[in-house]
Amino acid sequence: MKPLELSRLSLAVCEYESWLKERGYAQETRRKHKLGLKLFSTYVTQRGLSWEEIFTKETLEAFEMEQGRMYISAAVKGFSRFLFQQKKIIQPIQKKVHKLPDIYEQHLGSYDTRLPSQ
Numbered sequence: 001m002k003p004l005e006l007s008r009l010s011l012a013v014c015e016y017e018s019w020l021k022e023r024g025y026a027q028e029t030r031r032k033h034k035l036g037l038k039l040f041s042t043y044v045t046q047r048g049l050s051w052e053e054i055f056t057k058e059t060l061e062a063f064e065m066e067q068g069r070m071y072i073s074a075a076v077k078g079f080s081r082f083l084f085q086q087k088k089i090i091q092p093i094q095k096k097v098h099k100l101p102d103i104y105e106q107h108l109g110s111y112d113t114r115l116p117s118q
Helices: 003-022 027-046 057-067 072-085 102-109
Strands: none
Touching: 003 027, 003 072, 027 057, 027 072, 057 072
8 A cells, every 4th residue: 555545544534533423423333443444454554455445345355354353344334435425435335235045035026115005
């Protein structure tokens, strides 16, 4: 990671932490997010990832596998949504889509999701 991108990431993390506090997030939540983002920042810095490579599902999944702590991903996903809202990244990290077995998907697809007419 280039020094400019590292300072960009550090500044964005600080802004996110301030945003969490301004929005009234609990101190414990803010502490967990700070820890998670510190670990994530170290992870992406050690790998020399560019800004565009940092906020991808693949990077998050590799980070989760190495850490063995899935709960940390909530901080990273929240951070990516914040950056997206601030127009600092083109899209937030997308959630994993877990597809049900076909028979269940077909059953759910057969439901009419429209509201009944009054």
